[in-house]
Amino acid sequence: MERGSLATLLFFNSISSSILLVDKPMRLFTIVFLMSLAFAGFAQTKTISGKVLDENGEGLPGATLRVQGTTDGTIADMDGKFTVKTSVDQGVLVCSFIGYVTQQQNFQKETQLTFTLQPDVSELDEVVVIGYGTQKKSDLTGATGVVSSKDVDLQPVQRVQNMLQGKVAGVMVQQNSGAPGAAAKVNIRGFTGDPVYVINGFIGADINSVNPNDIESISVLKDASATAIYGARGANGVILVTTKSAQKSSKLKVSADYYHSLSQVYRRLDLMDPISYMKVVNKKLQEGGANPIFSNSDILKAASTPGYGTDWQKAAFQNANTDNLNVDLSKGWKTTSMRFSLGARELSGIIRNTNYGRYTSRLDINSNLTKKTKFSLNASYSLIKSHNVNNTSGQGGGKIVESAMSWEPNVPIINPATGDYTGTQGYGATVIGNPSFLINENNSYTTSNNLNAMLSLEHELFNGFSLRLFGASQSNFSNKHGFSRYLPASKAPSTGDQSNSHDYKNQGDFQIKYNKDFGDHHLDATGVFEVISWSSLQKITNFTYPRDSSETIVQHPIPNYKPQGMMSFLTRVGYSYKDKLMFTGSLRHDGSSRLPPGNKWGTFGSASVAYALSKESFLKGNSTITNLKLRGGFGQIGNVNSISAFQVQNLTNPMPYALAFQGYNLVPATFFEDGNNRANSNLKWEVSSQWNGGVDLELWKGMLQFTGDYYVKYTDKILFKKQVPSFLGGGSIYSNSGRVQNHGVELQLIHKWHSGKDFSMRTNFNVTFNRSKVLKLPRDTVYVGDVIDRQSHVLIKGQQVGNLWGYQYLGPKVADAPMKPGEVSNLNPGDAIYQDTNHDGQITIEDMVVLGNGNPRMVWGFNTYINYKNFSFNLFIQGVHGVDVWNLAYNGLLGGGTGVLDATSTEIFKSWSFDQSGAGGLPSLTAQYKLQSSIYVQNGNFIRGKNATLAYEFNDKALDKLHMGRLRVYLSVQNFYTISKYVGYDPAAHGGSNFAPGVDKGSFPQPISYTAGLNIGF
């Protein structure tokens, strides 16, 4: 590939295909040129016509056809069709095209031939999108992972983040919730925070409003040498997303795909029947010295009443449906190309009364204004409507999952006496509500409009210099309104809320590039000046509807306004010698509004080298090792992502409706900040430094490709939230303290194989190991996470990040059994034995120990595509290992929860109360089930079959009859099998922050889904 065309590509931000096998515009020019030659052909004797198809069965324009041993030949046209006139009657027709494996077919009597070309397995010439430009894969010096649309073909992914799941080593994608439209958590190289998404050059654009169908490719910049170009934004890795665009000089193409899925909860928990439940409630009361609540006649009556009580899991879960439709239109003219797409996705959740709809549109226009000036526009509008998706997870709102597990099974949904939902009974689940009430009567509707536009203008100056102006803007308008009905059997009013939020983000870039060859030397330099501004404004109105009046009480709390600004100067220099030795260096000077005057600016840089051993003479031409490259790099990046607005100046905290001093008139109050926004005027940049070493190995012309990387990353001056002493008002304050080391290994193996034209397969296996160690802390231990008895997680110098912290449960106290080591004296039989770690004779929070770790040590993905004739098959398996989860919802199942007094799970029969030998492992019913104890820490490892799809592609004959360009049908199943020891709906469904991970408060589980779909093209 020519350097010149690479340079064009570097500028062509909006030419979407980042993994172009060749430079498509150049290809099209060649076609036009050669076709005109072909028309001026000679008279010949035999005519062979046919079609050249690519691996997807689409016409491949520009392929060269030549009759072996002659000069007869032609070029395939825009549809891939060709006609060759030759003077020989029989021979071999050779079809070749750059980037594809050359194919030969004999002809004798045949006058019709079809060539299906397979891409040349060597992908070294792929062009990869990197920060502020593109680079040939073979020239990469940093660790970069790539996912293209073909890697998720036949996998009905719901969001862009899911395209990355299990595909790229070093990228951990955890889908922690099965709520409709829920985003997955993405971490790159350790659990340090959210990466930044760069969509077509727009930094921090909203990824959730992007339709995965519009995506051409995703590049993941993993190591600091690659991400340093994004400076302060790149500390947690950068995900570069490139959307699809049309080729120039291509004919109008319409394609559509549709699928429908049916989803259901993967497993049900084993809960008690109403009669057993009533008996256990009674037993617990009597054990505690109280009177039983249910009389024998109550229980007998219940037992003889068919359908007594309610199966709350049945009441909460449903079979859910998903419809997904995409339509694309694309066309290219000589100087301009255009693609327009529409997408609609509607789904209901497996929890009743939850819905989500995403409607997207995207327009992409590229145009050569003059020979040297190019213009591109990429605009999108999306509308997301959701209903109750935030009400359903224990990680936030409505606690439906938790209540469905722990609400008393002996009561009906509707209380016949009142005609209303059954309310709190004084036993069982006293705080969380009746699941059906929560599902039906707490409604929240969110509408989010996202408008996004990017414009770029590029101009080639002279002598390798070029300029680029880039402007991008994103506006998001969201509207949420909610209504919560008064509680059953309550005099309380109903309430409602209405919230409007407006978020704006603008980015302006001015870039200068220089790109030139000097003999064996190649130089490539980029300089950018960039300004980004954000603002977010949220206004909420609260409504109260008193029961005894028609008057509505309206409250307008103080709007939440958060601005942010960043200004940057950056430069990158790339140098290569004979394509053998490559060097990349970058420097970025960032200014952030998040930091106080004097500390606003930081300079960060990186350097990396690569050495292509396979270009050396001793390996050149080696048929086994076709590529061998060693890479190494170092980079330093600043980070302020964890700080929100106004952390360097103390603001007052106004509350317009605070107190009633007389009657019911609420008066305002203004507070000195005592929460989590206490200011620290000495904040500095958090700095992470990363070393990376990697090797790329390709064997047998790409049949086997191996990439391995080792990294070690030190994050310094980490912005920890430090607790302010309660005697100074409590709350927390950010301070730069601490140092954490992440190191890990990423391995990726790609295998490709094809036999003739009928069978081919492509398999990707990748595995990531990561360890995060705390090297320095302000104190020996720092507690993080939500408070249970104390904060749920601990950071200890010298230990792993993500440690769960709590009481070690040793088992139930058994009569006459010898004291266990660490047991306190004076326990009664049936009591829970917790370990007295400090031997002071009592169990206090000083006895807590590390109970596990919520960050996985190893994740892997296995993804294979098998094609046989017209059939294709995909299998995708994911594994997560070395993770422990706080199953807090399980606490409710055992009746030990703060709001749940009585057990609903059959697990409770393992209690001492039912077997005084203590063999079941659980203490008596009345014992203290400490929530922050090892009773609730469970192994969260799992291996999950994420996807299996079988597809059938109709051949040309059938298509001609149907007057279609393409037709493919498929059947698939997602999350079809999970191997796990976890006692709960879904081992993956847990939340928490990176320092306090692995907390399951009753999360929305991921369903098993059965999908049928089709792709059509005209």
Place this chain on the structure above:
Amino acid sequence: MKNQFKIIYIILLVSLGTGCKDILTETPRYQTSVSSFFQNLDSLNKSVSAAYWELLFNNWDRGLQSAKVHALFCGADDFTSQPGGNKLDWKQGDQLNINASNVIMGGCGWGLPYDVILQANFAIEGSNQLINNGFDKQQVNTKIAEAYFLRGWAYFWLVRLYGDVPIVLRPEYDNENITLSRSPVPDVYTQILSDLQFAIDNLPPVQAERGRVSGWAAKALRAEVYLTMAGWPLKQTDKYTLALQDAQDVINNGPYAFEPDFGQIFSIDREDTNTEYIWQLKLCGKDLCPGVPLNSPFDSQSTKPSELGGFQDLFIEKAFFNRFPEGARKDYTFLTVLYSQDGVTVIPWQDFSWKHPFLSKFYSGTVDKYAPYEPQKGTTAPNAGLDIPLLRITEMMMIYSEAQVMGGGGDPTTALNYLNMVRRRGKGVDINQADVDDLSSFTRQDVIDEKGWEFTGEMKRWFDLIRTETLADALADRDPSELPLVGDPSNENYYYLLLVSEKKVKTNHQSRDNTILINGRG
């Protein structure tokens, strides 16, 4: 070509020119920075309101209207709780087994008063700014005196629960404040008296709004402070005189009157008109004051049996109930039977799930204990908006009686009469007519007992037992069926004060210390 360059230059200039400096500065839009907040009396008023608000946050786990705050006082002989489940906080309190790691109790005992102090300090700092900026000193002081009162109240709360505590007088998070040590008890009282003196000197005698502290409230609180100083641990018996003088002043000159009917004091219909209250925590049920934690689970939900769908967090110790003199006050204070819809069934407390009488003193407005219980079952708590009394005129009369009998001067006949008036009202007879059960003479124990019955659930009893060192006596007749005591109530070194549970707090002498961290907010 030239034109293109022109365009590029123009765009460059525009993009560079548009406030590149501004973009790196965050300017708040709906909030103000702390340094520029105090502009007028209105801003001062708002910051004083913040200090009040901290008394009420949060209604579940910390505020003075929460049920959890009572866990601090369960060690007295009046309340107990369940042996298991989620009632650990009350159980620990009841068994004299509060360890420093209890987050909830750390929040109620330690976090709440210090939050009040933070906001009061902020307001006081602002008042100085306003005076320096030329605002009328008298006007500013009248307003800021409320913050001084609240700060004094907060330190009084702290010193009684923890003994030595750090004295924080500025809101800033800075090195000087972080490194504060615990000041000895006498110094804390000096600070309390100084704050209350400012309040007495500057507050209006009566406030137009009942929820605000007044000059009389400050004097009433000081009477309580002096009475406490006269007892354990300071035992400055000369303070009885001062306590008596302040109480007498409030009784004789304040606009308060002893209500003739006990039940009327706690009726929701009269919470703004009864003549008893000197200072009350203004609550407001959720339907009338939505979105703010001005409601009280303690009022009814926590103190209801499961037969009414209550949480039954707290109920009444049997010995205390049995000792409690019969009459109108006992009937009003406790829920002892439930009436069924069928008109026949009556469930006595022995047949309640937890076999104890319950506190019904604050049911007004939510529960009708004389109506059938079934339809009331499951009515949820947070509607309760009945005000919580913090200072009542009856308490001044009792302080007068106690101080008088302890040698604080005053008139013995008046003192005896005050005690008898309270007894008559408790019995349900005319407060002004001599009664057969009237005492002809009395001891301090009579006053302490009477206060225990009169103020059940008003957070007075624990402090009375501690300052008079009678906790062990009060617990002597504890029913054997109650939760067994873990701590020894006669060992005042270990059970009269809570453990300070904050690592950062330094000790400079014999304070009890501990090294556990309390989270900022419950």
